[in-house]
Amino acid sequence: MNRIKQKLQEDKKILSIYFSAGYPNLDDTVKIIQDLEKSGVDLIEIGLPFSDPLADGPTIQESSTAALKNGMNTSLLFEQLKDIRKTVSIPLILMGYFNPVLQYGVAEFCARCEEIGIDGLILPDLPLDVYKEEYEDIFKKHGLINVFLITPQTSDERIKAIDDASEGFIYMVSSASTTGAKQGFGSEQSDYFNRIASMELNNPQIVGFGISNAETFEQATQKAKGAIIGSAFIKHLTVNGVDGIGDFVKQIR
Amino acid sequence: MKSYHADERGYYGEFGGAFIPEMLYPNCEELRQNYLSIMEEPSFKEEFHQLLKDYVGRPTPLYFAKRLSEKYNTKIYLKREDLCHTGAHKVNNTIGQILMAKKLGKNRIIAETGAGQHGVATATVCALMGIQCVVYMGEIDIARQAPNVARMKMLGAEVRPATSGSKTLKDATNEAIRDWINNPVDTHYIIGSVVGPHPYPDMVARFQSVISEEIKNQLQEKEGRENPDYVVACVGGGSNAAGAYYHYLDVPEVGIIAVEAAGKGVDSGESAATSALGKVGIIHGSKTLLMQTQDGQITEPYSISAGLDYPGVGPMHAHLYASGRGEFISITDDDAMKAGLELCKLEGIIPAIETSHALAIFEDRKFNPDDVVVVNLSGRGDKDLQNYIDYFKL
Numbered sequence: 001m002n003r004i005k006q007k008l009q010e011d012k013k014i015l016s017i018y019f020s021a022g023y024p025n026l027d028d029t030v031k032i033i034q035d036l037e038k039s040g041v042d043l044i045e046i047g048l049p050f051s052d053p054l055a056d057g058p059t060i061q062e063s064s065t066a067a068l069k070n071g072m073n074t075s076l077l078f079e080q081l082k083d084i085r086k087t088v089s090i091p092l093i094l095m096g097y098f099n100p101v102l103q104y105g106v107a108e109f110c111a112r113c114e115e116i117g118i119d120g121l122i123l124p125d126l127p128l129d130v131y132k133e134e135y136e137d138i139f140k141k142h143g144l145i146n147v148f149l150i151t152p153q154t155s156d157e158r159i160k161a162i163d164d165a166s167e168g169f170i171y172m173v174s175s176a177s178t179t180g181a182k183q184g185f186g187s188e189q190s191d192y193f194n195r196i197a198s199m200e201l202n203n204p205q206i207v208g209f210g211i212s213n214a215e216t217f218e219q220a221t222q223k224a225k226g227a228i229i230g231s232a233f234i235k236h237l238t239v240n241g242v243d244g245i246g247d248f249v250k251q252i253r
Numbered sequence: 254m255k256s257y258h259a260d261e262r263g264y265y266g267e268f269g270g271a272f273i274p275e276m277l278y279p280n281c282e283e284l285r286q287n288y289l290s291i292m293e294e295p296s297f298k299e300e301f302h303q304l305l306k307d308y309v310g311r312p313t314p315l316y317f318a319k320r321l322s323e324k325y326n327t328k329i330y331l332k333r334e335d336l337c338h339t340g341a342h343k344v345n346n347t348i349g350q351i352l353m354a355k356k357l358g359k360n361r362i363i364a365e366t367g368a369g370q371h372g373v374a375t376a377t378v379c380a381l382m383g384i385q386c387v388v389y390m391g392e393i394d395i396a397r398q399a400p401n402v403a404r405m406k407m408l409g410a411e412v413r414p415a416t417s418g419s420k421t422l423k424d425a426t427n428e429a430i431r432d433w434i435n436n437p438v439d440t441h442y443i444i445g446s447v448v449g450p451h452p453y454p455d456m457v458a459r460f461q462s463v464i465s466e467e468i469k470n471q472l473q474e475k476e477g478r479e480n481p482d483y484v485v486a487c488v489g490g491g492s493n494a495a496g497a498y499y500h501y502l503d504v505p506e507v508g509i510i511a512v513e514a515a516g517k518g519v520d521s522g523e524s525a526a527t528s529a530l531g532k533v534g535i536i537h538g539s540k541t542l543l544m545q546t547q548d549g550q551i552t553e554p555y556s557i558s559a560g561l562d563y564p565g566v567g568p569m570h571a572h573l574y575a576s577g578r579g580e581f582i583s584i585t586d587d588d589a590m591k592a593g594l595e596l597c598k599l600e601g602i603i604p605a606i607e608t609s610h611a612l613a614i615f616e617d618r619k620f621n622p623d624d625v626v627v628v629n630l631s632g633r634g635d636k637d638l639q640n641y642i643d644y645f646k647l
Contacts, residue, residue, distance in 0.1 A: 051550040052423065052536070054430045055274040061417050073548040098272060099535040103549030124274035125535065149275035153437050158278070173276060176437045 003091035003119045004145050004168045007042055008204055014226025015217070015252060016043035016206060017233050018095060020063040021080070022072025023049075024237050029080045030087075031242050037090040039249035043206075045122065045228065048077060048096030055124050057180030059231035063238075074104045078112050085117035093147065095122040106135055110142040120145035120168060128165060136165075147171050152192045156199065163201040172196060172205040172224060180231045181212040185219045197223035217252050257502035257569070257578055259458075263451020266576060268568035271450035273538040276434040280442070281538075283357065285452045291356045292349075292459060304348050305463060308381070309338045311345075313464075315471035315627070320599040327620035330481070331602070331630045332468055334493065341605065341632030342461060342493045343374035347443055349460030351378040354441035361385045361440040365415075365429040367394055367422035367489075368559030369401025370605075370632065371445030376410035386410040389428040391421035394559065401636060419553045422563055426537050446490025447567035450538030454495075454567050461496025468627055469500055476625055483508040483620065486629040487611040489525070489561035491570045493631035498573075508580065510618070511570060512611045514556035515583035525554035526583035527566040528574045536565040542574065557586035557640065558606040560632075584613040590644050592616070593634065605632030606640060 007014065017036050021029045029046070036044050049067040053060060084092070094113065101109050101123060113121070121144055126135070131146060139146050145168035150159050153176060162170060174189055175182065196205060204225035211220050212232035220227040229252065236248045263269045263285075271281055291297055305311040313333045322329045334342040347364075354362060362379050364386070366372030372388040379386035388405055392414040395402055405412050418424040426449075433442045447454040447461075469479040484501055486494035488511045501507040516524035524530060531542035536551055543565035544552045556562045566574075573579030584592075593609030596602050604612065608631045620626055634641065641647065 051418065051552075052427055054427045054537070055276060055434065057431075058417070065418065068550060073550075075548075097535075099545070099551070100549035102534055103532070103545065103547065124276075125272045125538070127270070127272060127278075130270065130272070151276050151279075151437075153279040154275060155279070176276065177435050178276075178431045 002143060002145055002168070003089070004043065004093070007091050008169060008225065013221040014042040014206055015249070016045060016226060016228040017041050018045040018047055018228055018230035019233055019237065020047040020049050020060065020067045021077050022067030022070045023063040023234070024066070024241055026070040026072060027080070028242050029077065030084060032245065033084060033088055033092070035242065035245035036249070037088045039246040041090065041249055042226065043091045043093065045093045045095045048074060048094055048100060050097040050100060053097060055178055057178040057231060059234050060179050063234045074100050074109070078116060081116045091119045092117065093120040093122055094118055098123045098126045107138050110138050110144055113144055114142035118144065120147055122147045122171060124149055128162060132165060149173050152176055152188070159196070159199065159201070163203055166203045168203065169225065170201065170203045170205045172207045174207050174210045174220065177209060179209050182210040184216060185210070193223045214252055257573060259451070259455040259569070263455060265568045265572035267533070268541050268571040269451055269454060270540050271538055272535045272540060273450045276437070277430070277450070277538070280433060280437050281450050281452070287357065288353065288452050288456050291353055297352060297356065301349055301352055305345065309344050309348065310336060311463065312467045312471070313337060315468060315475065317475065318600050321596065324599065325615040325620070326622050328623065328625045330472070330625065330627045332464060332497065332627055334464065334629060334631050335602070335604065335608070335633035339374045339377050340635060341370050341374070342464065342496060343371045343445060344377065345463055345496065346445065346457050346460045346492060347371070347374040347378045350441070350443040351382050351384065354384070354443070355382065357441060359439060359441035361387070361436065362443055363387045363389065363429050363432050363440055364443045364445060365389045365422065365425040366445065367391070367425065367562060368636065369394070369398045369405065370560060370636065372410070372412070373401055373404045373408070375443050375445070376405040376408035379410060380408045387432065388412050389415050389425040389432065391415045391419070391425045393420045394422065394425070398559065421553065423551065430537065446492040447495040447569055448490040448537055448539060448565060454539065454569055457492055458495040458499055458569060461492050462499035464493070464496035464629065465498060465500040468497070472625070472627070480504055480507050481625040481627045483510055483624065483626045484629070485510040485512065485611050485614060485626060487512045487561060487607045487631060488566060488570055489514070489563045489607065490565070491567040493629050495567060495569055497627070497629035509573060509578060510580045510582060510614065511573065512614055513581060513583045514558055514561035514589070514610055515585045516555040516557070518585055519583050523555035525556040525561050525563065527564065528581040529583055531566065539568050541565050541568045542571040557589065558610065560605065560607040561610065582614050582618060584610040588613040588616065593641070594645065602630070603634035604630060605634050606637045608632055
């Protein structure tokens with residue numbers, strides 16, 4: 001069974017961590033993954049850097065740009081990850097923009113993911129209809145879960161369509177925004193969290209965007225199955241490098 | 254019959270579509286569901302055409318360039334978009350989109366700009382309608398286009414520097430998209446070219462199609478026929494070209510010529526000739542031809558003309574190229590500058606450097622003496638004076 005699905009069956013709140021591959025240093029990728037697993041994180045999203053990350057706020061833009069300057073690219077990331085399953089068993093997701101995947105070749109990309117032991121993909125700018133028409137079969141053939149996003153503006157009708165197309169979980173964007181920490185969640189978010197919870201979707205939801213500490217993690221996971229921390233972890237890496245990843249995770253839960 | 258217009262889902266052949274993150278879906282969907290019906294409303298049409306006439310100064314003349322024609326031994330007509338208010342065709346689109354924004358109940362406008370022409374055209378219509386306006390502009394472009402920054406400020410717009418990436422047009426576009434993600438309800442994003450996710454390429458082309466509509470009528474009057482033998486336009490993102498081609502796209506006897514910026518030479522590494530150098534990919538929500546690394550990272554183009562300095566091309570043009578419907582020519586900085594100066598001397602018209610690229614084709618691309626060739630004179634050269642001064646040491 002796919003590691004993501006297996007993890008989601010556990011009776012616990014999921015903590016997922018995102019980082020940009022190749023940041024702060026080109027060769028940090030494997031060490032970061034190993035330390036995150038040791039620290040008790042449930043799921044890891046490995047960011048494939050892109051030159052024009054238009055859904056990201058300043059922190060991930062900067063880590064993406066730095067990673068590219070360091071020399072990160074798709075082939076190199078696959079090379080770095082080729083033995084990753086010898087040391088970790090945590091579910092791994094690759095997250096990035098669609099163009100680099102398209103250039104690599106979607107079928108080749110998915111095949112390589114399967115070989116390495118990647119469990120899912122998050123490609124925010126690969127639209128639902130295009131995925132279903134052109135790529136769903138390829139993803140499934142290689143055992144990859146495709147994770148879709150919803151936002152507070154997504155209509156109920158579309159959320160249901162996304163739920164139908166999903167397996168694994170739904171990535172619930174916390175507010176109308178790019179990635180990066182906000183000043184906590186207000187009543188607007190609570191309403192949204194409640195609204196989604198009341199829809200009783202087939203797939204559990206994991207909240208992302210604006211989660212940076214124990215408080216926001218707690219708020220986000222009151223109704224949802226889990227939450228994702230990205231920018232706050234990248235800021236930690238910027239200051240501390242790959243040291244103290246365990247301490248960072250301990251602050252969250 | 255094969256059509257070169259967008260289909261219902263915003264595809265031109267394999268190009269186009271809406272490759273956008275979910276955060277942008279509601280905004281684009283609202284626009285997609287409404288743009289055609291709003292454009293068909295009599296009140297919308299009336300206001301749009303009234304403003305084009307009384308405010309922009311349309312119809313713009315179709316001018317027979319006698320001395321230029323004599324020099325190149327063919328019949329060259331210039332469609333004088335340079336005479337539009339604000340100095341270029343850009344305002345046709347911003348008038349249309351500001352009216353669209355009002356119909357959609359939006360009270361805040363954002364835009365991206367490279368050289369500042371689209372920014373000025375957007376700031377202008379926002380002033381006209383009394384709507385708040387924020388223009389994103391690359392930090393580097395702000396430094397090199399000071400007069401247009403001042404114009405936007407005088408018109409009441411806030412100019413926000415894009416400090417990410419290469420700090421030019423593509424990054425200004427990223428910043429505008431990020432703003433739209435953060436302000437999904439009250440804000441309309443006025444994209445300045447036939448780029449971006451569906452329905453933008455089609456909507457902008459429709460607003461600009463007033464150009465080819467007028468060419469048809471004016472040519473009928475002057476030549477006794479609606480169709481020229483060729484329509485020529487420069488292509489960066491491609492909005493002036495889309496407007497000039499629009500009514501001729503599905504008229505096979507009209508040749509379509511698209512002129513891209515070769516910069517310092519197509520193979521020099523400093524070029525913006527997307528059709529020659531680009532591969533199929535996704536940029537700013539659209540599947541199209543774009544300049545990119547093998548790894549799919551979008552690269553920074555170069556052209557002396559800020560308006561052609563874009564790493565992609567609208568999906569309509571990608572399709573015209575891929576299908577062979579359009580003839581694509583790339584022109585270097587040097588040849589463009591020479592052609593710009595030539596138009597000054599022969600016709601007393603100082604063209605924008607973008608347009609100068611289109612004018613430069615006559616040196617090598619020969620036409621028959623009785624061919625009617627319409628060149629879209631997309632903008633005037635006032636904004637480029639400093640470039641002309643520096644280049645020719647005037």
